[in-house]
Amino acid sequence: MFDANVKVTGLPMQAVRKVVDAEAPSVRRLLHYVEPVVTQERCIDVLDRFVQDKELLAVAVVDHQRTPVGIVDRALISEIFLKPFSRDLLHNKRVVEIMDAKPIIVDINAGIDDVAQIIIDAGMRHMVNGFIILEKDVYVGMATGHALLEDITHRRQHDLYVLAHYDQLTGLPNRLLFNDRLEQGCRNSQRNHKMLGLVFVDLDRFKYINDTMGHSFGDRLLLEVAERLSASVRRSDTVARLGGDEFVLILQNLESEADATIVLTGIVDKLREPMPIFEREIQITASLGMAFFPNHDQTIDGLIRKADAAMYEVKERGRNAFRIYNANMDHGKIERMSLETQLRMALNNGELSLEK
Secondary structure, three states: OOOOOOOOOOOOHHHHOOOOOOOOOEHHHHOEOOOOEEOOOEHHHHHHHHHHOOOOOEEEEEOOOOOEEEEEEHHHHHHHHHOOOHHHHOOOOEHHHOOEOOOOEEEOOOEHHHHHHHHHHHOOHHHHHOEEEEEOOEEEEEEOHHHHHHHHHHHHHHHHHHHHHEOOOOOOEOHHHHHHHHHHHHHHHHHHOOEEEEEEEEEOOHHHHHHHHOHHHHHHHHHHHHHHHHHOOOOOOEEEEEEOOEEEEEEEEEOOHHHHHHHHHHHHHHHHOOEEEOOEEEOOOEEEEEEEEOOOOOOHHHHHHHHHHHHHHHHHOOOOEEEEOOHHHHHHHHHHHHHHHHHHHHHHOOOOOOOO
16 A cells, blocks of 8 residues: 655655565664765765765755655765865855756655565666665765665575475475484484484375365375474474475484374374364364384485385374384385286286286
């Protein structure tokens, strides 16, 4: 919505209406107080100020009510006084006669992105000069074009990082960030001589729920699960979503398997509690598998495979529980894979037949 306090002098009205954006950070964060000059101040005195302050890029010109009426930038005044005899000719000239009378003037609550667009539309000279900031129609300072660009660049980089490392639905770390956290956690485990627990969490019958109730219902359910998982672990631990209904936990600095068992028992019970979704209540269960570093494996890939094997063991035994990895799980998995391979080969070779 348009804020009547926002001003942009020298620009078309439609540009003014784009200045305030409640979602974007405001120019308040860029505010830097620069003592303004008054309209009747002599040009030579303003020049001396730029000479004394090498970092000063521009100053606002205000009237007797401290209302901004223009701006003077270093390049403009330097160019004027570099001309032959200009110092003698302009000695008593007032700054109001040489100032830029069409500066960009915005309210302190104006959105940074919108001001940047206005500067681009108005001309890049404003990027050099910066812009003037008001609060309740009173001059409070200026912001430089450099600070504006730096802020936008930093936020864009942050946005790209978030897109690359976090799940867009739940806000949890995604597979990329999970892999990084797991690698760091294993290194910390080696240094601290404590165990790390890796837990795979798979929701039971989620595909059926998603297909029956709709994807919006499924998304809300995943959000509720993400919140419950996050509330069940410490801040130093990690809850990530790998995709679909697959979640994973990294539990750091564990003293014993018993500590992890307490956490897993709490998670299974918590997920079993009714969940309010779209004014309905639904009960779900989950299958959890866990492996410990370095006890079960000292490699990242091996640890992941073994936590996954433990989780599938729960699925095969009826779901709605957790299991900690043991070597027998691998043997069973290898036997199943071998049997599947043999059946496929027999089918391809025409070695299978139906008996009446």
